[in-house]
Amino acid sequence: MDSLLLKAIKTMAQLPGFGPRSAQRAMLFALKNEGFFLDQLISNLESVRKNIKKCQICGNFSCSDICSVCLDPKRTKHQLCIIESVSDLWTIERANFFNGKFHILGGILSAIDGISPNQLNTETLLNRIENEGITEVIIALSATIEGQTTMYYIAELLSGKDINVFSLAQGIPIGGELNYLDDGTLSAAFLDKREVILSKKIA
Amino acid sequence: MDSLLLKAIKTMAQLPGFGPRSAQRAMLFALKNEGFFLDQLISNLESVRKNIKKCQICGNFSCSDICSVCLDPKRTKHQLCIIESVSDLWTIERANFFNGKFHILGGILSAIDGISPNQLNTETLLNRIENEGITEVIIALSATIEGQTTMYYIAELLSGKDINVFSLAQGIPIGGELNYLDDGTLSAAFLDKREVILSKKIA
Numbered sequence: 097m098d099s100l101l102l103k104a105i106k107t108m109a110q111l112p113g114f115g116p117r118s119a120q121r122a123m124l125f126a127l128k129n130e131g132f133f134l135d136q137l138i139s140n141l142e143s144v145r146k147n148i149k150k151c152q153i154c155g156n157f158s159c160s161d162i163c164s165v166c167l168d169p170k171r172t173k174h175q176l177c178i179i180e181s182v183s184d185l186w187t188i189e190r191a192n193f194f195n196g197k198f199h200i201l202g203g204i205l206s207a208i209d210g211i212s213p214n215q216l217n218t219e220t221l222l223n224r225i226e227n228e229g230i231t232e233v234i235i236a237l238s239a240t241i242e243g244q245t246t247m248y249y250i251a252e253l254l255s256g257k258d259i260n261v262f263s264l265a266q267g268i269p270i271g272g273e274l275n276y277l278d279d280g281t282l283s284a285a286f287l288d289k290r291e292v293i294l295s296k297k298i299a
Numbered sequence: 300m301d302s303l304l305l306k307a308i309k310t311m312a313q314l315p316g317f318g319p320r321s322a323q324r325a326m327l328f329a330l331k332n333e334g335f336f337l338d339q340l341i342s343n344l345e346s347v348r349k350n351i352k353k354c355q356i357c358g359n360f361s362c363s364d365i366c367s368v369c370l371d372p373k374r375t376k377h378q379l380c381i382i383e384s385v386s387d388l389w390t391i392e393r394a395n396f397f398n399g400k401f402h403i404l405g406g407i408l409s410a411i412d413g414i415s416p417n418q419l420n421t422e423t424l425l426n427r428i429e430n431e432g433i434t435e436v437i438i439a440l441s442a443t444i445e446g447q448t449t450m451y452y453i454a455e456l457l458s459g460k461d462i463n464v465f466s467l468a469q470g471i472p473i474g475g476e477l478n479y480l481d482d483g484t485l486s487a488a489f490l491d492k493r494e495v496i497l498s499k500k501i502a
Contacts, residue, residue, distance in 0.1 A: 097389060098362050100350055104343035110336070111325040118316040123347070124386050125315050127360065131348055133313070138344050140307035141329075145337050147303055148330065157330065159301050183327050186300060 153224070155200030155217055157182055165189075165198060172196045174231040176224065178250060180204050180243070184236065196234075199224065204237060204246040216246070218253060225257055234262045356427070358403030358420055360385055368392075368401060375399045377434040379427065381453060383407050383446070387439065399437075402427065407440060407449040419449070421456060428460055437465045 097105075101123065109119035126134040150156070151163035158164065165171065165185070175196025179185055185198050201216045203209075224230065235250050237243035251261050267285040268277060277285075300308075304326065312322035329337040353359070354366035361367065368374065368388070378399025382388055388401050404419045406412075427433065438453050440446035454464050470488040471480060480488075 097392070098351060098360060098367070100343075100346050100362055101360060104347045107336075107340050107343045111340075112328050113321040113325060114316060120389060121386065122314040122316060124384070126344075127347075127351065127385075131351075133310075134344060134348050137310050137314075138341060138348060140303075140310045141337060141341050141344070143303050144307045144326070144330075145334055145341060148301060148334075157301060157304055159303055164301070181327070182330075183324065186323060189300070 153220070154185075154198045155182070155202055155220075156185055156198065170195075173229055176228075176230045176233050178221070178233060178235045178237070180237055180246075188236070196232075197228075201246070201250075204242045205249060206242045213249060218250070221250075222253070225254065225259065230259060232260045232262070234264070236264055239264075239266060356423070357388075357401045358385070358405055358423075359388055359401065373398075376432055378437070379431075379433045379435070380437045380439050381424070382439050383441070383449075391439070399435075400431075404449070404453075407445045408452060409445045416452060421453070424453075425456070428457065428462065433462060435463050435465070437467070439467055442467075442469060 105116070105119045105123050108114055108122060109116045111119075114122065126137060147159040148157050149159070149161070151158045151166055152161050153166045154163060156163040156165060172195050175194075176199055177188065177194060177196055178199050178201060179188070180201055180203065182200060185200065188194050188198075199217070199221050201218070201221075203211045203215055205211055205213065205216070225233075233254060235247045237247050247263050251263075254261050265288065266281070267288055268274070268281065272281075274282075308319070308322045308326050311317055311325060312319045314322075317325065329340060350362040351360050352362070352364070354361045354369055355364050356369045357366060359366040359368060375398050378397075379402055380391065380397060380399055381402050381404060382391070383404055383406065385403060388403065391397050391401075402420070402424050404421070404424075406414045406418055408414055408416065408419070428436075436457060438450045440450050450466050454466075457464050468491065469484070470491055471477070471484065475484075477485075
């Protein structure tokens, strides 16, 4: 195979979801029809490269200094959701139930990956808490050891401020079958058990 | 999500092996570390776009007019393997057992996809047969209806020339278990059964 082609395929193979063979297949697809698709792909990637930057407030990707979520006047100002990465923002936005604003940490504390507290985007977080009239913070991090460590770290950081700090509920996922649940989830679901309230019938 | 970003992700999602979510994940990966990987990806794709063209002899992708396979003096000149696409060339080259040259048809006859004989790269094929001293042609096409139709079409085209024309053997794949084989393969394997020849022991 030509060395230029090989180099490009090797680069593509580094993308998550791709391996050496699927990157080959993708490259052949892109080169079809006189490279029509390749042109399109390059120009789209370039416009992302040139225009996309981080939102100065929340850390989201945006082509302006402040992203559309932060600028949206319809969103509740007093509710702030703290997340690890932009992909979490996309996930929550896709589900379309949260109407507050976001703050992206840019990582979670991890001894293995060598991520320490000063690498998290907490400085702007504290500024926002001071200045934006936030009364409720939801720390929406993964239910892993690193995620929960980070959650406690952030909660500690925010203690003493006049805000309510929440973490996500833990329990059975919707549609989850009891006999496929792991022990941790099962015991968490028992610990946080909820009373079933029936509305009284009018006799 | 930003519209530029969305457009680029939609383009990436068209690549085989990618869907909307994996394209999102790949884009986030590319944007990490101030877009370091994205730079690399764009420059590699651009150098492919600018430099890769079709080999004028066989149809392989190459950055020169004639590809390295056609130029290789160590390859047997008289053996020609006819294949559908560049990806087949890569597959055969990876297996590293064939030492002849290739000819890429650029498609196979297909009523559904509307590919007719004049869309196949057969003109240069006939020229090569005349001028390159080829004595053996191996038509290595898929064992599908379209592949086999094309195989007979090419064989017909080459009949009357002073060359031997072969198709690939059909039978049990290496490592294949008998009770998982489909009926067609099984009957093909019976039809082309081979005599087991034992070397005689010296008494």
